[in-house]
Amino acid sequence: MKEIKIPFQATISQSAISLPRYKKEEYADTQSISILIGGAAGTGIKTLEKLLSDTFRRSGYFVFSTNEYMSRVRGGSNTTLLRISNQPIQAPCWYVDLFIALDADAILHTKERLTDQTIVLADESVTDAQIAITAMPMMKTAKKLGNTRYANSYVAGLLFGMLELNSDMLLQSIVNVFGNQNQEENEASVQEGSLYSQSLQILPLPKFPESISGLINSFHLIDGSSAAGFGFLAGGCNMITAYPMSPSTGVLNFMASMSGEFTLLVEQSEDEIASLNMVLGGWFGGARAMTSTSGGGFALMSEAISLSGMSETPAVIYLAQRPGPATGLPTRSEQGDLDLAIHSGHGYFGRIVLSPGSLQECIDYGYLAFELADRYQIPVIVLSDQYLADTMGMLGKIDFSTYEQRRYIQSTDALYDRYQFSDSGITPRGVPGLGTGIVVATSDEHDERGQITESYQVREKMVEKRKQKIELVTSEAHSPEVLGQGSIAVIGWGSTKGAIMEALNSLDDPRLFQIHFAWVHPLDPQSLKILKQTETNIVIENNVTGTFADILKSHGIKIDHRILQANGFAFFADLLKEKLLKVLKELS
Amino acid sequence: MNHPLDRLDIDNAWCKGCGNFGILKLLKKVLTELEIESKQTVIVSGIGQAAKTPYYIDTHMFCGLHGRALPVATTLKVSNPELTVIAEGGDGDMYGEGGNHFIHTIRRNPDIVHIVHNNMVYGLTKGQASPTSQKGFQTPVQVKGVTNEPFNPISVALALKAGFVSRVNIGNYAHAKTVLKEAFLHTGYALVDIFQPCVVFNKVNTYKWFKSNTYELESTYDSSSLSSAMQKALENDPIPIGIFYQAESVTFEKHFREDEKEALFSLSHDLGKLQEKFELY
Numbered sequence: 078m079k080e081i082k083i084p085f086q087a088t089i090s091q092s093a094i095s096l097p098r099y100k101k102e103e104y105a106d107t108q109s110i111s112i113l114i115g116g117a118a119g120t121g122i123k124t125l126e127k128l129l130s131d132t133f134r135r136s137g138y139f140v141f142s143t144n145e146y147m148s149r150v151r152g153g154s155n156t157t158l159l160r161i162s163n164q165p166i167q168a169p170c171w172y173v174d175l176f177i178a179l180d181a182d183a184i185l186h187t188k189e190r191l192t193d194q195t196i197v198l199a200d201e202s203v204t205d206a207q208i209a210i211t212a213m214p215m216m217k218t219a220k221k222l223g224n225t226r227y228a229n230s231y232v233a234g235l236l237f238g239m240l241e242l243n244s245d246m247l248l249q250s251i252v253n254v255f256g257n258q259n260q261e262e263n264e265a266s267v268q269e270g271s272l273y274s275q276s277l278q279i280l281p282l283p284k285f286p287e288s289i290s291g292l293i294n295s296f297h298l299i300d301g302s303s304a305a306g307f308g309f310l311a312g313g314c315n316m317i318t319a320y321p322m323s324p325s326t327g328v329l330n331f332m333a334s335m336s337g338e339f340t341l342l343v344e345q346s347e348d349e350i351a352s353l354n355m356v357l358g359g360w361f362g363g364a365r366a367m368t369s370t371s372g373g374g375f376a377l378m379s380e381a382i383s384l385s386g387m388s389e390t391p392a393v394i395y396l397a398q399r400p401g402p403a404t405g406l407p408t409r410s411e412q413g414d415l416d417l418a419i420h421s422g423h424g425y426f427g428r429i430v431l432s433p434g435s436l437q438e439c440i441d442y443g444y445l446a447f448e449l450a451d452r453y454q455i456p457v458i459v460l461s462d463q464y465l466a467d468t469m470g471m472l473g474k475i476d477f478s479t480y481e482q483r484r485y486i487q488s489t490d491a492l493y494d495r496y497q498f499s500d501s502g503i504t505p506r507g508v509p510g511l512g513t514g515i516v517v518a519t520s521d522e523h524d525e526r527g528q529i530t531e532s533y534q535v536r537e538k539m540v541e542k543r544k545q546k547i548e549l550v551t552s553e554a555h556s557p558e559v560l561g562q563g564s565i566a567v568i569g570w571g572s573t574k575g576a577i578m579e580a581l582n583s584l585d586d587p588r589l590f591q592i593h594f595a596w597v598h599p600l601d602p603q604s605l606k607i608l609k610q611t612e613t614n615i616v617i618e619n620n621v622t623g624t625f626a627d628i629l630k631s632h633g634i635k636i637d638h639r640i641l642q643a644n645g646f647a648f649f650a651d652l653l654k655e656k657l658l659k660v661l662k663e664l665s
Numbered sequence: 666m667n668h669p670l671d672r673l674d675i676d677n678a679w680c681k682g683c684g685n686f687g688i689l690k691l692l693k694k695v696l697t698e699l700e701i702e703s704k705q706t707v708i709v710s711g712i713g714q715a716a717k718t719p720y721y722i723d724t725h726m727f728c729g730l731h732g733r734a735l736p737v738a739t740t741l742k743v744s745n746p747e748l749t750v751i752a753e754g755g756d757g758d759m760y761g762e763g764g765n766h767f768i769h770t771i772r773r774n775p776d777i778v779h780i781v782h783n784n785m786v787y788g789l790t791k792g793q794a795s796p797t798s799q800k801g802f803q804t805p806v807q808v809k810g811v812t813n814e815p816f817n818p819i820s821v822a823l824a825l826k827a828g829f830v831s832r833v834n835i836g837n838y839a840h841a842k843t844v845l846k847e848a849f850l851h852t853g854y855a856l857v858d859i860f861q862p863c864v865v866f867n868k869v870n871t872y873k874w875f876k877s878n879t880y881e882l883e884s885t886y887d888s889s890s891l892s893s894a895m896q897k898a899l900e901n902d903p904i905p906i907g908i909f910y911q912a913e914s915v916t917f918e919k920h921f922r923e924d925e926k927e928a929l930f931s932l933s934h935d936l937g938k939l940q941e942k943f944e945l946y
Binding site: 307 | 672675676678704705707709712717720723724725726727728729730733736737738739740741742743744745747748765766768769773921922928929930931932933934935936937938939940942943944946
């Protein structure tokens with residue numbers, strides 16, 4: 078047998094990897110402006126978002142953008158929110174400063190988000206009995222230049238004119254986004270828009286943020302799906318097998334886009350059952366495999382999750398949540414699948430559920446998912462949601478060389494037993510073809526060799542072995558992130574992190590502080606002690622009952638208030654602030 | 666006499682006289698004659714009496730879920746192309762519960778040998794109809810007899826242009842050995858559907874029945890023609906056995922990595938390149 082070396086070889090006796098904790102973002106003197114763009118799918122709303130994010134970023138601003146869209150290819154009414162700031166922004170707002178309506182439906186769809194101060198820009202053909210609209214000859218000008226597609230650059234030009242920004246950056250972005258094709262027409266369109274802006278009689282605009290200019294170059298504009306993808310690749314992922322399903326498909330697309338650069342198998346499976354079984358086949362053979370899905374697809378994976386637990390084959394599952402039950406709202410957001418993630422699969426076995434709350438955490442926990450699956454030989458679920466997956470924001474410097482590589486694979490000898498009992502419950506994992514031992518994976522209850530057994534004595538020991546693994550994972554579980562200090566804990570998990578952070582900053586109440594869980598299962602009771610020392614605990618979750626609050630309660634944590642929602646949106650920082658204010662009033 | 670491929674100290678769960686014993690013996694014989702190293706061989710199976718085969722032969726094994734052997738076998742082969750990968754199970758496992766995977770694995774064409782024990786009945790769940798049960802076959806569930814059209818794995822595989830499509834009868838051992846050997850020598854997905862009797866639950870399709878209702882494809886038969894293969898596949902009185910069709914094409918793992926054969930676990934990881942990609946954002 079020829080000698081094969083395992084790079085980055087590691088064993089369970091090495092201490093678990095911890096992640097760096099980042100300093101709280103500074104929000105003092107934050108200036109930001111919000112721009113909402115509304116229109117039908119396929120009318121250029123995405124292009125405008127791309128163009129404006131690119132150009133505001135070039136102009137030295139932090140950009141945040143998020144969209145809400147209908148589950149259809151063309152038509153409907155969708156919006157994209159852009160927030161431009163001098164500080165990193167990590168949450169959407171409901172009320173907006175500026176609204177660009179690309180058609181009449183957009184106004185109907187968005188009315189509730191407009192205030193007396195909102196400037197509404199729309200094509201001159203659009204009218205509304207209640208809303209004051211600043212009309213622009215958008216379509217006429219675009220047609221004059223030869224194609225309605227130039228409406229995008231016209232609107233951008235108009236916006237830049239209104240905001241009195243230098244249009245050079247915009248012209249550069251136009252080349253960047255559209256390429257050199259029709260550059261002249263687009264430029265002319267920008268000029269027309271800019272020119273028209275000077276004739277506009279509009280309300281005073283909110284103070285525009287100050288540019289941080291060149292400093293912005295050290296930041297990266299990235300969406301949650303791509304950030305998670307970078308995390309998975311940092312974790313050594315070399316195989317993804319998945320069935321497309323919104324809102325998880327962003328990760329599948331990202332990985333496919335990287336498959337030419339890395340040794341990375343990307344295979345579209347026939348169904349989600351195949352997806353996860355393929356993941357298990359991959360890990361069994363020594364690959365580092367994952368799948369991506371949403372609630373409905375994940376439900377189909379239940380049996381294979383159970384197999385991962387029983388056969389002690391690692392697995393990584395990226396689960397981007399959308400509102401259910403059944404097909405639910407395919408393109409919208411909710412934190413409704415936590416219970417499903419924790420309890421899916423029959424029988425008793427360990428698993429880890431991670432739920433990143435920011436772009437940084439998408440990378441960190443994407444990476445960690447592979448490390449943990451390999452370390453404990455269990456399924457690891459990365460729980461994201463539509464909001465986090467589809468949202469773009471800015472991320473600081475990442476040094477990938479700091480993401481420690483470990484491979485918990487061992488060469489086997491003739492005496493090797495795949496399920497040998499050990500103090501930790503972990504048996505070193507062999508792979509076929511490495512060494513002289515026989516490597517097995519068994520779905521039936523088995524003895525140490527992996528042979529089927531119905532001996533009740535062996536059964537008891539094997540149940541104990543799998544339980545020991547859970548105890549080990551729990552003892553090495555990451556504690557929640559505590560941001561600030563006070564007597565009232567505002568608790569969240571996953572994608573609510575940014576909205577809670579912004580709401581608390583805006584409230585500036587010394588009693589309030591934030592506790593964020595990115596490691597949501599299993600919880601180490603030791604790390605929950607802080608929640609027994611607070612006066613009041615408020616849990617914020619994007620689901621109808623407060624799933625995580627119930628879990629905390631089962632650990633003996635007192636839950637005083639739950640701020641919940643299940644309407645398909647993520648939490649908006651400004652609305653959340655209002656809700657928190659109401660809760661605080663009830664308290665005093 | 667022990668065979669070197671015997672797994673020692675086992676508790677075999679098959680009934681006396683079961684056709685599975687013949688298939689186990691056949692598999693050991695073929696692996697030995699082809700000098701395929703047991704430590705480089707993995708048998709992936711699902712659930713059922715046939716799917717217990719890997720527990721009785723001393724190779725690596727992945728004994729997973731009912732119907733799900735093929736997706737596991739596919740990515741296992743990609744993870745380490747140097748392994749010989751076999752997916753093995755019964756007709757219910759592979760054609761019923763795993764029917765969707767049967768279709769799509771053929772389309773992928775991984776270099777694996779797919780062995781299906783076809784006894785036209787469910788054994789482990791005690792005697793219900795299988796997808797290949799013949800019309801009129803009475804069971805405790807199909808009390809009036811099977812009314813569904815029997816699943817024809819040969820014609821389905823041919824419709825998907827599977828690279829190696831064969832059927833044998835374990836009662837015709839010498840012929841079965843020749844065909845199974847060819848399946849291992851074929852590069853790409855190879856189906857070997859093996860007729861075997863269930864001595865407990867199928868009193869119709871017995872050793873004797875299989876013997877008198879099958880015939881070997883003529884030595885002049887041309888296995889390179891898809892259309893004549895399809896014609897043969899639809900014959901059922903008597904049923905032809907042998908290699909219906911054979912044509913090699915690029916395998917799934919070759920589409921992934923054309924030249925490299927190293928196991929994925931032996932590869933390093935280029936974080937520098939990842940950094941480069943990230944800096945583009």
